[in-house]
Structure formats: C-alpha cells, structure tokens
Amino acid sequence: DAGVTQSPTHLIKTRGQQVTLRCSPISGHKSVSWYQQVLGQGPQFIFQYYEKEERGRGNFPDRFSARQFPNYSSELNVNALLLGDSALYLCASSLGSGMEQYFGPGTRLTVT
C-alpha cells in the first residue's frame, strides 16, 4: 500500500515569493495535518483538515493557509516567504480526527 506522498521533494524560493506544497493521504484516510520541522527541532503543528474542513490551527501567521480537496488530498500555501520559513514541511494522514497519524517524507523548502 502506498503511504503518504508529498510533492515536490525539494524547493528553493526567494524571499517574498509564494509556495504551494501538496500531499496525498493514505487511501481511505480522511484527515490531513501539516507540520513544520525546522532543523534541530521537533515538528510544529500548522493545520488539520478533516472532511474538507479546518479542524485545528497552530500558532502560525495568516501567510500560511491550506485546503483539502474532495479526494482528501491537501495543499499548504505560504505567501510572502521569509528566510525563517525554511524548513521541512511534513504532511500526516489519519483515518479520522484524533486517530493515529502516518507521516510522509516531507518537502524541504529553502528560502534565499
């Protein structure tokens, strides 16, 4: 069975640009969560979506937004990129809200 997939694998952007990251959950999973992992730290929760509705939001500015599509895949958008947005962005899927999460390989974003 395919696990959580994320694209692209790596991305380099310039300050002020916008970026869209994509995630496909495990088949049958209806919840997707996004995390940011800065080098040397644990992942930090950004968003959770379940059945296409936002179910949770972490302490991130409004430059960060996300959505979930009818097929349960998800996109994370970050506007007006800052150097501090450089990180590994992780997507995790679960069968439902509050259930065990399975992580994808992540997208490595570098902002120059």
Added chain:
Amino acid sequence: AQSVSQHNHHVILSEAASLELGCNYSYGGTVNLFWYVQYPGQHLQLLLKYFSGDPLVKGIKGFEAEFIKSKFSFNLRKPSVQWSDTAEYFCAVKIMAAGNKLTFGGGTRVLVKP
C-alpha cells in the same frame, strides 16, 4: 499551552547497551502519548503509542515505554540496542478533544557505535 521536554539532546551508546530516553509533558488532562523515530534519510515512523489501559506499552523493534501519570512522563526504553537503532527519536503528546494536533519534543539524536 502544553509543552513536551526531552532532556537528552544527544546520546551515544555502544551496541548491546541499554537505552532510556526521557520525555515529560505539561498538561493536566487526558492525553495520548507517542514515540516516533526518524532513521537517517527516512520519514517519521511510529514506534509506539499509549491511549489508555496498561501504562507499559510495547512497540516495534523491541522498544517499550512506560506512562507514569503522576510524573507526567513517558520514557522510552530498549534493553539492548543495535547499530541500526541510530536515529532521532521524538516524543509527542496529543490532548484529547484537540483533534489531531501533536505537540512534539525537541528530539534526541541517538548514535549507536558498532
């Protein structure tokens, strides 16, 4: 706001040594507890989890963890490590009724020398 502390940032062991990694959290209500592992070049994988019941939980690859509610702790143990256990280990806490939000500790890098 809840927080998770992992007291050891780096641990270096020889093969066959015993491993114990500390994890403490700050939240007085009901929680679910997890240990995740990230092997070099791989993605986060679930080692074990505690939802309820027996506070001693067993996970994959010979790992176990003990939930001590009075100490707000969920320490990870393995009696005899192998070189292949070299990885970064993360403790995570989920508050019940808080959806899927996991709060992670800062991680512990474990190096097992052959």
